[in-house]
Amino acid sequence: MKFEAVTIKDIAKALGLSTSTVSRALRDSYEISNDTKKIVLDYAKKINYRPNPIALSLKEKRSRSIGVIVCEIANSYFSQVINGIESVAYDRGYNVIISQSHESYEREVLDLQYLASRSIDGLIISISAETKDLEHLTKLHDRGFPIVFFDRVVDEIQTHKVITNSQGACDATTHLIRKNYKRIANISNATNLLITKSRIEGYKKALKDNGLKLDEALIEYCPHGGLVYEEVEKALDKLFMLDKKPDAVLSTTDKITTSCLRYFKARNIKIPDDIALIGFSNSELTELLSPPLSIVRQPAFKMGEAATNFLLELIESKRPITNFETKVMDTELIIRQSTR
Amino acid sequence: MKFEAVTIKDIAKALGLSTSTVSRALRDSYEISNDTKKIVLDYAKKINYRPNPIALSLKEKRSRSIGVIVCEIANSYFSQVINGIESVAYDRGYNVIISQSHESYEREVLDLQYLASRSIDGLIISISAETKDLEHLTKLHDRGFPIVFFDRVVDEIQTHKVITNSQGACDATTHLIRKNYKRIANISNATNLLITKSRIEGYKKALKDNGLKLDEALIEYCPHGGLVYEEVEKALDKLFMLDKKPDAVLSTTDKITTSCLRYFKARNIKIPDDIALIGFSNSELTELLSPPLSIVRQPAFKMGEAATNFLLELIESKRPITNFETKVMDTELIIRQSTR
DNA sequence: TTGTATGCGTTATCAT
DNA sequence: ATGATAACGCATACAA
Numbered sequence: 001m002k003f004e005a006v007t008i009k010d011i012a013k014a015l016g017l018s019t020s021t022v023s024r025a026l027r028d029s030y031e032i033s034n035d036t037k038k039i040v041l042d043y044a045k046k047i048n049y050r051p052n053p054i055a056l057s058l059k060e061k062r063s064r065s066i067g068v069i070v071c072e073i074a075n076s077y078f079s080q081v082i083n084g085i086e087s088v089a090y091d092r093g094y095n096v097i098i099s100q101s102h103e104s105y106e107r108e109v110l111d112l113q114y115l116a117s118r119s120i121d122g123l124i125i126s127i128s129a130e131t132k133d134l135e136h137l138t139k140l141h142d143r144g145f146p147i148v149f150f151d152r153v154v155d156e157i158q159t160h161k162v163i164t165n166s167q168g169a170c171d172a173t174t175h176l177i178r179k180n181y182k183r184i185a186n187i188s189n190a191t192n193l194l195i196t197k198s199r200i201e202g203y204k205k206a207l208k209d210n211g212l213k214l215d216e217a218l219i220e221y222c223p224h225g226g227l228v229y230e231e232v233e234k235a236l237d238k239l240f241m242l243d244k245k246p247d248a249v250l251s252t253t254d255k256i257t258t259s260c261l262r263y264f265k266a267r268n269i270k271i272p273d274d275i276a277l278i279g280f281s282n283s284e285l286t287e288l289l290s291p292p293l294s295i296v297r298q299p300a301f302k303m304g305e306a307a308t309n310f311l312l313e314l315i316e317s318k319r320p321i322t323n324f325e326t327k328v329m330d331t332e333l334i335i336r337q338s339t340r
Numbered sequence: 341m342k343f344e345a346v347t348i349k350d351i352a353k354a355l356g357l358s359t360s361t362v363s364r365a366l367r368d369s370y371e372i373s374n375d376t377k378k379i380v381l382d383y384a385k386k387i388n389y390r391p392n393p394i395a396l397s398l399k400e401k402r403s404r405s406i407g408v409i410v411c412e413i414a415n416s417y418f419s420q421v422i423n424g425i426e427s428v429a430y431d432r433g434y435n436v437i438i439s440q441s442h443e444s445y446e447r448e449v450l451d452l453q454y455l456a457s458r459s460i461d462g463l464i465i466s467i468s469a470e471t472k473d474l475e476h477l478t479k480l481h482d483r484g485f486p487i488v489f490f491d492r493v494v495d496e497i498q499t500h501k502v503i504t505n506s507q508g509a510c511d512a513t514t515h516l517i518r519k520n521y522k523r524i525a526n527i528s529n530a531t532n533l534l535i536t537k538s539r540i541e542g543y544k545k546a547l548k549d550n551g552l553k554l555d556e557a558l559i560e561y562c563p564h565g566g567l568v569y570e571e572v573e574k575a576l577d578k579l580f581m582l583d584k585k586p587d588a589v590l591s592t593t594d595k596i597t598t599s600c601l602r603y604f605k606a607r608n609i610k611i612p613d614d615i616a617l618i619g620f621s622n623s624e625l626t627e628l629l630s631p632p633l634s635i636v637r638q639p640a641f642k643m644g645e646a647a648t649n650f651l652l653e654l655i656e657s658k659r660p661i662t663n664f665e666t667k668v669m670d671t672e673l674i675i676r677q678s679t680r
Numbered sequence: 681t682t683g684t685a686t687g688c689g690t691t692a693t694c695a696t
Numbered sequence: 697a698t699g700a701t702a703a704c705g706c707a708t709a710c711a712a
Contacts, residue, residue, distance in 0.1 A: 007705055018683045023707060033681060048479070053459040054397045055705035058688050063394060065437070073426070074419040083414050086440060095437050095459070097405070100426060119393040119435070139388070261628045285623060288601045290630025347689055358699045363691060373697060395689035398704050684711070695700075 006049045015043060026051075065095035066311060067115035069125040071103045071225060077254045077282040077300050078126070081150065084304020085124060092312055094121075103227045105130040112136050122146035122311045127154060129190040129225030146314035150307040151298075152195050153326075160310035161326040162303050163195070168296040168331030169202030169252060172278045175294070175333065176248045177210045179340050181276055185218040185239050185246035187232065187256050189225050196221065199252040199280075218246055222256060232259035248339070251279035252296075261289070276339045280331075291337035299329050346389045355383060366391075405435035406651060407455035409465040411443045411565060417594045417622040417640050418466070421490065424644020425464060432652055434461075443567045445470040452476050462486035462651045467494065469530040469565030486654035490647040491638075492535050493666075500650035501666040502643050503535070508636040508671030509542030509592060512618045515634070515673065516588045517550045519680050521616055525558040525579050525586035527572065527596050529565050536561065539592040539620075558586055562596060572599035588679070591619035592636075601629070616679045620671075631677035639669050 008026070012019045017040070025032045025040035026049075032040075043049075057063045068085055070078040082098060089096045097120060099111035108128045113136075115123065125137075125147065134156055141147050141157050150162040169186075176184050186203050189196045200219065207214050220235035239246050251257040257279030264271055271277050271291060278294040286293040306327050314321055348366070352359045357380070365372045365380035366389075383389075397403045408425055410418040422438065429436045437460060439451035448468045453476075455463065465477075465487065474496055481487050481497050490502040509526075516524050526543050529536045540559065547554050560575035579586050591597040597619030604611055611617050611631055618634040626633040646667050654661055 008707095009705075019706080020684075020708075021682055023705095024682090027707085031681060036681080050453075050456065052398075052705050054394055054403060055688090056707085057394045058392075058398050058690095058704090059706055059708095061688070072423075073413070074416065074423050076414065079414040079419045082438075083412075083440070086413070086438065090439070090454075095454075097435050097437055098422075098426065099430070100423070113390075114430075114435075116390065258624060258628075261625075265628055283623075283625060284598060285601075285625040285629070288598075288605055289625070289628055348691095349689075359689085360691080360700075361698055363689095364698085367691085371697060376697080392689050395704090396691085398688090398706095399690055399692095401704070682712085684709105686707100686709085688706090689704105691703090693700105693702080696698080 005052065006047050007052065008049075011040065011043055011047070011049060015039060062121050062315075063095075063119055064093055065097055065120050066308070066315075067120040067123045068096055068098045069101055069108060069111050069115070069123065070098070071101050071126065071128055071227070072255075073098065073100055075254055076284070077151075077280075077298060080282055080300030081126075081304035081307075084301040084306075085308045086304075087301075088305050088308035088312070094312070101128040103129045103225045105133070109136045112140070116140055116145070122148070122315045124148050124150060124307045124311055126151040127193070128152075129193060129223065129227070132192050144320065146311055148307045148311040148314065150303050152189075152193050155194060159324050160307075160314065161324075162307045162310065163198075163326065163328055164298050164303075164331045165328045166198040166202030166205070168280070168298070168333065169199040169250065170206045171202075171331075171333045172250050172294075172296050173203045173206035174210065175335060176250065176276060176278060176339060177206060177212060179276070181248035181339075182212070183215070183218060183244060183246045184212075184248045184250060185220065186250050186252065187220045187222065187235050187239075187260065188252045189221070189256070190223045191221045196252070203250060215244075217242055222253075226253055226256035226259055229259050229262065232256055233263055236260065236263050246275065248276035248278070251277070254279075254281050254283065257281045257293075257295075258283075261293070271338045272340045278339050287334075287336060289338075294336045294339040295334050297332045297334060299331070303329060345392065346387050347392065348389075351380065351384055351387070351389060355379060402461050402655075403435075403459055404433060405437055405460050406648070406655075407460040407463045408436055408438045409441055409448060409451050409455070409463065409467075410438070411441050411466065411468055411567070412595075413438065413440055415594055416624070417491075417638060420622055420640030421466075421644035421647075424641040424646075425648045426644075427641075428645050428648035428652070434652070441468040443469045443565045445473070449476045452480070456480055456485070462488070462655045464488050464490060464647045464651055466491040467533070468492075469533060469563065469567070472532050484660065486651055488647045488651040488654065490643050492529075492533050495534060499664050500647075500654065501664075502647045502650065503538075503666065503668055504638050504643075504671045505668045506538040506542030506545070508620065508638070508673065509539040509590065510546045511542075511671075511673045512590050512634075512636050513543045513546035514550065515675060516590065516616060516618060516679060517546060517552060519588075519616070521588035521679075522552070523555070523558060523584060523586045524552075524588045524590060525560065526590045526592065527560045527562065527575050527579075527600065528592045529561070529596070530563045531561045536592070543590060555584075557582055566593055566596035566599055569599050569602065572596055573603055576600065576603050586615065588616035588618070591617070594619075594621050594623065597621045597633075597635075598623075601633070611678045612680045618679050627674075627676060629678075634676045634679040635674050637672045637674060639671070643669060
């Protein structure tokens with residue numbers, strides 16, 4: 001069942017005017033007499049005329065919509081980022097079209113194909129944990145398509161980016177060291193992601209700064225970003241099978257943090273008595289856990305806002321931008337009782 | 341900086357063919373020779389041609405995108421619904437454009453204006469807690485615009501709807517009664533919402549079926565859907581100031597449940613010793629709380645899927661549909677330790 | 681001040 | 697088997 005809307009043509013016909021007069025009257029052009037304007041405007045209002053954005057898009061070669069690709073919407077971090085994106089986009093008159101990669105490279109490529117062509121004016125993306133080949137993105141970027149990365153960014157593409165620094169992981173690790181934990185495990189996202197490297201780096205820096213020896217056996221990676229519980233389970237199994245078991249765990253993504261909690265609970269491993277846990281998380285419920293969970297919180301909403309401002313700058317700039325910026329934002333370390 | 345894409349015209353010019361030949365070749369029309377097809381297809385692939393969906397939309401008078409209005413994305417229930425919507429939409433070749441009402445009637449009207457006209461083919465909506473006047477929706481609906489309601493539906497508009505039954509609240513209340521709680525408070529959403537009426541009804545039914553007297557003083561409403569913590573705080577303050585205080589609380593939305601937990605924690609009120617709590621929630625973390633929270637879980641993902649299937653049926657139907665369906669889905673009662 | 685014609689990218693209709 | 701043209705809704709250069 002199609003929904004037939006009113007067009008300029010309808011108004012013109014009804015009023016015995018030409019479409020161009022109506023068009024100009026609606027846009028309050030100086031060339032149209034006040035009388036005509038009033039007649040047109042009144043009638044347009046009466047029949048609830050709305051310009052067809054698709055026709056406008058075709059004409060202006062811009063859709064006023066931006067695409068967003070994240071791994072999962074139902075993840076507190078990403079939903080908060082989307083919230084930030086949506087707030088800026090809405091204010092500036094843009095639609096937000098959201099796609100989920102579900103941590104699948106293949107799906108990410110499909111999403112991009114779907115969003116690209118010209119139905120979106122630009123893209124905000126946090127790449128999937130599986131993504132190693134960037135051709136789908138470089139191909140667009142090289143042709144001048146505006147792309148902004150956030151969270152899981154890539155080095156190979158020169159554009160605006162929004163990330164958090166490695167200080168979050170460093171602070172969390174330092175905190176654990178100060179609390180006298182000696183064998184601090186680190187469970188992170190896929191190895192290929194820059195964000196993983198950055199968080200591992202923060203972790204290593206803290207160890208080094210505090211004179212602790214790095215034990216590579218204490219670092220575990222989740223190739224699917226912790227999307228499947230089993231990979232976190234496997235990682236923890238391995239850690240607990242070590243001769244020298246960890247006495248604390250730093251988990252560096254929302255999803256992995258939740259899985260760690262689930263793992264400990266299932267095995268009746270007590271936090272912080274049996275093991276300490278600090279995790280990256282943006283869930284509002286972490287403070288209500290028992291014990292309340294120490295976390296590293298990312299400024300998700302602000303990251304979404306920043307990414308969108310960057311993207312709209314790229315989209316609306318008259319001339320190609322070559323001077324790109326990477327906005328590095330601070331995380332917030334919230335100490336609660338899961339780390340004694 | 342604009343992104344210039346390849347058009348049929350470019351291909352036609354490059355290959356010395358007419359646009360119609362190219363168009364037909366790309367669509368594998370029987371009237372085009374295999375040789376020509378191959379030449380066109382190869383060249384199109386080489387230069388990475390993609391049809392312009394906006395031009396298609398203008399021609400077909402459909403945008404292949406659907407609008408979604410929810411109060412908040414960053415809410416486990418709604419993000420899971422959106423996940424379901426997105427999954428069906430994606431499979432059927434539709435974009436999903438998301439807007440948030442933030443529980444504001446005014447914002448909902450703006451969102452709708454923004455989405456309407458012809459940039460979306462249909463709408464999936466869960467109305468804001470503030471919404472009483474439905475003119476913004478009826479106006480569209482009366483003109484044949486496809487709308488599907490879910491979760492917070494309305495009686496006044498005849499169309500497909502997806503809801504959960506009142507059994508969830510009834511089951512939860514019955515469970516509390518069986519556990520020997522006598523004074524069961526109910527904290528619900530705004531009074532004007534049907535979903536509130538339904539859940540209160542389930543609650544009352546359980547009391548009645550079990551021979552308990554209804555005490556209206558034990559029912560509290562949150563006009564802003566619990567979006568502001570203070571209204572939940574006020575509701576609980578009132579309940580705890582009663583001469584006969586409640587010994588259990590049933591909270592009927594995600595947001596309110598979280599606020600209850602926060603309130604009890606802030607005041608060191610122990611669950612379930614000081615008071616029992618069971619709440620509607622779709623968060624994955626509730627089982628990790630201490631005590632693990634008894635919940636009523638809604639089939640959020642499935643509700644999103646069902647709503648989208650309904651909407652696409654309305655959109656793609658050749659003739660006006662007058663036979664509307666309301667899909668009533670079951671909730672899941674998960675008993676954990678917050679209710680002894 | 682108003683009207684006519686053109687084009688945005690695509691496809692359907694009608695030639696050739 | 698292929699090409700020319702009109703149309704979708706709108707804005708605008710150009711005419712009148």
